[in-house]
Amino acid sequence: MAHESGESARDVKIEKSLDMTGLFCPEPVVRTNEAIQELDEGSVLEMLADDPSSKSDMESWARRSGHELLSVEENDGTFRFLIRRLR
Numbered sequence: 661m662a663h664e665s666g667e668s669a670r671d672v673k674i675e676k677s678l679d680m681t682g683l684f685c686p687e688p689v690v691r692t693n694e695a696i697q698e699l700d701e702g703s704v705l706e707m708l709a710d711d712p713s714s715k716s717d718m719e720s721w722a723r724r725s726g727h728e729l730l731s732v733e734e735n736d737g738t739f740r741f742l743i744r745r746l747r
Contacts, residue, residue, distance in 0.1 A: 675703040
């Protein structure tokens, strides 16, 4: 996925990391939603998940919630999402 803000994933300062590996829908989305509300606007949350549906779930959640999905990376079945709180 392209970095909409033009930032490289390596250049982003992560405020909080959430490990959702081993959990399945809807838990990663529910906990991501809770965690991002704890951050200041503009802050970035990293979320790790191994649920195969998490990529489409997070893309949909980001569109609905109005937050920016900066990147999605997949490595050996684990997804790494970087999400910026926009509101």
